[in-house]
Amino acid sequence: MKTISSFQKLKDNNEKIVMLTAYDYSTAQVLDKADIDGILVGDSLAMVALGYENTYNITIDEMLIFIKAVCRGAKNSFIIGDMPFMSYNLSLEQGLRNAGKMISSGANAVKLEGCNEYILTLIKRCTESGIPVLGHLGFTPQLMNTLGGYKIQGKTSEKTEAILSCAKKLQDAGCFGVVLELMPAESAKYITNNLHIPTIGIGAGKYCSGQIVVTDDITGKFTDFTPKFVKKYTHIHDILLKSIQEYKKEVKDEIFPSEKESFELVKEEKEKLSLV
Numbered sequence: 001m002k003t004i005s006s007f008q009k010l011k012d013n014n015e016k017i018v019m020l021t022a023y024d025y026s027t028a029q030v031l032d033k034a035d036i037d038g039i040l041v042g043d044s045l046a047m048v049a050l051g052y053e054n055t056y057n058i059t060i061d062e063m064l065i066f067i068k069a070v071c072r073g074a075k076n077s078f079i080i081g082d083m084p085f086m087s088y089n090l091s092l093e094q095g096l097r098n099a100g101k102m103i104s105s106g107a108n109a110v111k112l113e114g115c116n117e118y119i120l121t122l123i124k125r126c127t128e129s130g131i132p133v134l135g136h137l138g139f140t141p142q143l144m145n146t147l148g149g150y151k152i153q154g155k156t157s158e159k160t161e162a163i164l165s166c167a168k169k170l171q172d173a174g175c176f177g178v179v180l181e182l183m184p185a186e187s188a189k190y191i192t193n194n195l196h197i198p199t200i201g202i203g204a205g206k207y208c209s210g211q212i213v214v215t216d217d218i219t220g221k222f223t224d225f226t227p228k229f230v231k232k233y234t235h236i237h238d239i240l241l242k243s244i245q246e247y248k249k250e251v252k253d254e255i256f257p258s259e260k261e262s263f264e265l266v267k268e269e270k271e272k273l274s275l276v
């Protein structure tokens with residue numbers, strides 16, 4: 001069984017941690033089969049699965065639907081539910097209640113962004129209540145407007161030290177790991193080398209304890225935009241399009257459905273309907 005200790009063990013053994021996102025049952029089944037170390041039901045689903053422009057338009061109740069679907073598909077995986085925008089920022093009570101909803105829906109842990117005093121207290125309250133927390137620093141999409149847009153973080157030694165200081169606070173508050181998003185590889189290396197808990201990089205180079213990417217990005221299912229840090233392993237969008245065009249042609253040409261995909265009425269019944 002995978003737990004937060006599995007993450008620490010992988011880091012301590014110098015083995016990279018492999019994480020991916022999933023939003024639905026059938027993708028979760030594939031990730032489960034591939035024995036991925038951790039699955040994040042990320043709020044990126046607002047953009048990737050629901051077509052919104054950013055991650056602001058998804059609520060906790062909507063997230064729970066996707067978490068339940070992923071949990072049904074990935075029975076052996078460690079599943080992390082991403083706390084969406086404003087689902088934990090209003091009060092400790094709200095944050096704790098919503099983190100609890102993620103766990104009762106089947107997630108093994110939650111992820112939340114930032115490291116101010118309020119967030120640190122919330123992390124402590126969650127971990128004390130049995131809810132493991134994965135932190136998220138660097139570029140934090142829910143803070144995009146206050147960060148001044150989609151920008152690489154930690155570009156100077158001073159800024160890297162500031163992220164490390166935040167990461168240490170998350171570690172002390174009880175986070176079992178921290179996502180480092182969008183920063184130079186060497187900044188992420190410095191942060192990783194100065195923490196006990198694992199770092200999970202996204203657009204943060206190869207020195208993190210592990211990596212996470214959006215599954216729909218690396219499989220080419222989502223094609224609206226491709227960040228520089230994404231490597232495409234296949235082109236699902238093109239494969240789907242080709243299959244669907246072929247299906248369309250076969251229906252138009254009366255090739256599909258053939259006898260193979262049809263059910264036959266018994267002879268006597270055909271006769272009654274004058275079909276023979």
Ligand code: KIV
Binds near residue numbers: 040042202212
């Ligand atoms: O929502 C998301 O997918 C994320 C990333 C870290 C992958 O937060």
